[in-house]
Amino acid sequence: MPRADARANRAALLASAAQRFAIDGADVALEKIARDAGVSIATLYRHFPHREALVAATYAREIEDLAEVPDDGSGSVALARWLLRFVEFARTKRALGDLLHAPGADHPPARGVLLDALDRILTRGRADGTLRDDRDPADVLALLAGLWTLPDDDTWPVRADRLAGFVLDGLTTTR
Amino acid sequence: MPRADARANRAALLASAAQRFAIDGADVALEKIARDAGVSIATLYRHFPHREALVAATYAREIEDLAEVPDDGSGSVALARWLLRFVEFARTKRALGDLLHAPGADHPPARGVLLDALDRILTRGRADGTLRDDRDPADVLALLAGLWTLPDDDTWPVRADRLAGFVLDGLTTTR
DNA sequence: TTCTAACCGTAGGAACCCTACGTTTCGAGG
DNA sequence: CCTCGAAACGTAGGGTTCCTACGGTTAGAA
Structure with a gap:
């Protein structure tokens, strides 16, 4: 069971990703997704080591x-x-x-x-x-x-x- | 009729592009193609304003x-x-x-x-x-x-x- | 030989990717 | 309620590529 803040950040990232992918397409900057979610780019990479992992998790x-x-x-x-x-x-x-x-x-x-x-x-x-x-x-x-x-x-x-x-x-x- | 040096550069760029696209794929850095051709990146952009134009001209x-x-x-x-x-x-x-x-x-x-x-x-x-x-x-x-x-x-x-x-x-x- | 339009390279800003590293915080155990 | 360490976090920055501004250089016509 991961820490509560980690879970919340992960959920926020997935929500932002779904929105951004829908609006801007697959090539949207990961930093934009992180910013939307209110976390740093490093946190995004910690949860999803590469773009592919984020796309896969989103869907x-x-x-x-x-x-x-x-x-x-x-x-x-x-x-x-x-x-x-x-x-x-x-x-x-x-x-x-x-x-x-x-x-x-x-x-x-x-x-x-x-x-x-x-x-x-x-x-x-x-x-x-x-x-x-x-x-x-x-x-x-x-x-x-x-x-x-x-x-x-x-x-x-x-x-x-x-x-x-x-x-x-x-x-x-x-x- | 463009200047002779311009024509030569253009030809060199197309030759390098054909080779690089074949080796490295479509996403190869344009600067690499320019370097191979012995010209600067600005010259590449002058002849081919965007990647698409270079690909199209190459083929x-x-x-x-x-x-x-x-x-x-x-x-x-x-x-x-x-x-x-x-x-x-x-x-x-x-x-x-x-x-x-x-x-x-x-x-x-x-x-x-x-x-x-x-x-x-x-x-x-x-x-x-x-x-x-x-x-x-x-x-x-x-x-x-x-x-x-x-x-x-x-x-x-x-x-x-x-x-x-x-x-x-x-x-x-x-x- | 002169002269200018066309061409060229250097330099650098901007965006993005990805990682190293020191700091903060959650939450389990005392 | 406190302590404290593992886990998570953000800042900062190096590397790459894209693209453009600007001043220097050269081809080739007159």
Whole structure:
């Protein structure tokens, strides 16, 4: 159990981070987040050793939510539902793009969590014959990276749905 | 006609940039490129007011190459060939990812050039019935953004081909 | 050879990242 | 209620990169 002041500072940092990431994007200065939270930059680094850790912690709950895959329904239906949720996720959490799609070879934990979820869905679809068996979770995530490149205007939802639909189409066997 | 020394410096900068982008990636310090070229950082900024301009100029020739689309063959065949070239493009010019897929609403010229090429291909495929008519060039480019998120190891070519194949499959009508 | 517009480098401010180090404070145990 | 040490804190500063202001230098036309 950490000290009470440490816990409070951590919470304040996460709150500021969520706000700043939403307003200024993923590249906002960490010193700005620290200032908003009323703590020094050193405290931020003590709690979150690098930017990635702060981003991951900020969205930890949402990532866990997205990692849960209901057990009912066919693989293709599960995928369709998951994609809907993922699109909403991408729309509201633009700062996570860098984290999920970093070209580096070492996956951040958040990426692994989502890959696991996709793996469960693909496995189920493979078993019940509703999904093709020649794609893996990383392929799906790579295709969805495009969600973070779409222009940030009113056309976003339409384009995003079309992109997700494209992915779903390409994965389903029924056709 | 600019002065001879200005032309030489510009050429030296482009040569250094090509080398540095290939070795160190898109985020290499501009001062390093300037030093390699034997000029000062101010000279670099005078020729290329921002990083984007330098990247675009460095790969201008290759982008123009990729913008040329042969007139023969069906739309789907043209698309297949173009995708092969684009994959090779992505493999050798990783620094261009940021430029082609910047989320901002204002397209850099290089992006527009490729969108035009894709548009010609899609239009042809729509005319001859080999390509679906409900996708636009920006959709295709968004799907291909995933190429820049793949891990930089030996599995790259395989994953890249699979991704491009997925895009092609999803666009062709013959099935 | 002269002269000026174009080009160049030096120098430095500003923003950000990250760490070393001395100080303060919480809260468990007496 | 006090003591006291571990844990947490902030200040300060070095390093890097971006970008610009300004005065010196040079190419090349007349």
